[in-house]
Amino acid sequence: MPAIIEPYRIKVVEPIPLTTREARERSLSRAGYNAFNLRADEVTIDLMSDSGTGAVSVAQESAAALGDESYAGARSFYRFHEVLSDLTGFPHIFPAHQGRAAERILFGALLTPGKITLSNTHFDTTRANVELLHCEARDLPCPEAADLDSHDPFKGNIDLAVLEQTLAGPEGDKVGFVIMTITNNGGAGQPVSMANIEAASALCRKHGVPFLLDAARFAENAWLVTQREPGYEDKTPAEVARAAFRLADGCVASLKKDGISPMGAFLATHDPELASRCELILTATEGFRTYGGLAGHELDRLAQGLREVLEPDYLRSRAAAAAHLAQLANEAGVDVVQPPGIHALYLNAGRLLPHIPPGRFPGHALACQLYLEGGIRCVELGSLYLGTLDENYELVSAAPYELVRLALPRRVYTRSHYEYVAETLATIAKHPESVPGYRMVETTPILRHFNSRMEPVHM
Numbered sequence: 001m002p003a004i005i006e007p008y009r010i011k012v013v014e015p016i017p018l019t020t021r022e023a024r025e026r027s028l029s030r031a032g033y034n035a036f037n038l039r040a041d042e043v044t045i046d047l048m049s050d051s052g053t054g055a056v057s058v059a060q061e062s063a064a065a066l067g068d069e070s071y072a073g074a075r076s077f078y079r080f081h082e083v084l085s086d087l088t089g090f091p092h093i094f095p096a097h098q099g100r101a102a103e104r105i106l107f108g109a110l111l112t113p114g115k116i117t118l119s120n121t122h123f124d125t126t127r128a129n130v131e132l133l134h135c136e137a138r139d140l141p142c143p144e145a146a147d148l149d150s151h152d153p154f155k156g157n158i159d160l161a162v163l164e165q166t167l168a169g170p171e172g173d174k175v176g177f178v179i180m181t182i183t184n185n186g187g188a189g190q191p192v193s194m195a196n197i198e199a200a201s202a203l204c205r206k207h208g209v210p211f212l213l214d215a216a217r218f219a220e221n222a223w224l225v226t227q228r229e230p231g232y233e234d235k236t237p238a239e240v241a242r243a244a245f246r247l248a249d250g251c252v253a254s255l256k257k258d259g260i261s262p263m264g265a266f267l268a269t270h271d272p273e274l275a276s277r278c279e280l281i282l283t284a285t286e287g288f289r290t291y292g293g294l295a296g297h298e299l300d301r302l303a304q305g306l307r308e309v310l311e312p313d314y315l316r317s318r319a320a321a322a323a324h325l326a327q328l329a330n331e332a333g334v335d336v337v338q339p340p341g342i343h344a345l346y347l348n349a350g351r352l353l354p355h356i357p358p359g360r361f362p363g364h365a366l367a368c369q370l371y372l373e374g375g376i377r378c379v380e381l382g383s384l385y386l387g388t389l390d391e392n393y394e395l396v397s398a399a400p401y402e403l404v405r406l407a408l409p410r411r412v413y414t415r416s417h418y419e420y421v422a423e424t425l426a427t428i429a430k431h432p433e434s435v436p437g438y439r440m441v442e443t444t445p446i447l448r449h450f451n452s453r454m455e456p457v458h459m
Helices: 021-030 058-064 075-088 099-110 124-132 160-168 194-207 218-228 237-245 272-285 296-308 312-331 362-374 415-430
Strands: 092-096 116-119 136-139 175-181 211-214 250-254 265-269 344-348 379-381 395-397 403-407 437-442 453-457
Touching (some): 021 362, 058 296, 075 265, 075 296, 092 099, 092 272, 099 265, 099 272, 116 160, 124 136, 160 175, 175 194, 194 237, 265 272, 312 415, 362 379, 362 403, 362 415
Parallel strands (some): 116 136, 116 175, 175 211
Antiparallel strands (some): 250 265, 379 403
16 A cells, blocks of 8 residues: 655745753743643644644635625625535534634523533533533543543444433433534544434434534544444545534534634534524624634635545545554554544553552653653643542542543644654653652642643652
């Protein structure tokens, strides 16, 4: 089989900082051992997020030059709306400046205090927006997700048995909505099958509960469906994505991911009454309904990006890059959650650093060590993010797994960059016992991983 190459060539380049170990030690200490507090010019390879960090194309920049900056009814909105209407089938579509804003608007229009939301896995801002409305965000990952090493193709699925039990049970009338995250970012970036989406949609309709998609990575989920789910091998990613959207009553999506743009999101619904409530909140907090806090040039850039993201050659190349890095990480002695997805790899930090107990945050420790060794920025998805703490910031209940996410920006890094990441992992894996744990010294009530300050604890 011929090598899979990037279906583009590089036209504009940006220098990256090449720093020393001594400088990185100073930077991380100043940042309170929290990579979110680092300056971008202190980072060599930035794998913190794939949100808004992709490289735009010449076609996107050309489209942006046509941006209409009219306050109301801009041509850019109608181009944006046309692409999304064709893709999703929703009649009521509103732009927003980013995904968490779209969540806040849609959730605020759907939820009242005391409600429950169900998901395969809520991600951080999704959970925060539910909890800020004094509701409970409850995750129902499928049983297969518990085995990090298995090659089950759809470990991002929701647990249909528990979903049905909850909807039919005594708490059924408290469920405000069910939201399916595709791909399942909080569930190690694993995809969701079309069969699972269809079955969950049918259960929600049976019980009269809105079924939503968190569709930030809809194209990557569609690609993995074409590669892994029987009956879809002859479908295009666009055909799969359209079918998925048409199973939902509404959706939110950050387009900083599969819109391949620095900014933007949308929310959509079939329900005209819900759309009216959302429009009122949108206008009061984001902007008029035809710009939603976005400039015209951003809407045009997104419209073009939504076309490009569904191109099979692009998705094939992106999946191959993720698989290549996963193989290199495994060869370096660091286990990756299997099978690798597309937008990120999830390193099994708990297995690599068994000398660090969950209360000293092994995932965070590995993330810090990647920065110290190689200037690589990434984030923990373990007990710092998901654990329960007491008033002294000590761990009460641990996360089920201690993971580190290496998020892969779209069209930004080459294979040699990823080989450098693997070499850094190999350096750490040679002497994992030398990696210190960390204790928390300052934090916030919600989204603590963004704001905590830490200090090393040598084990």
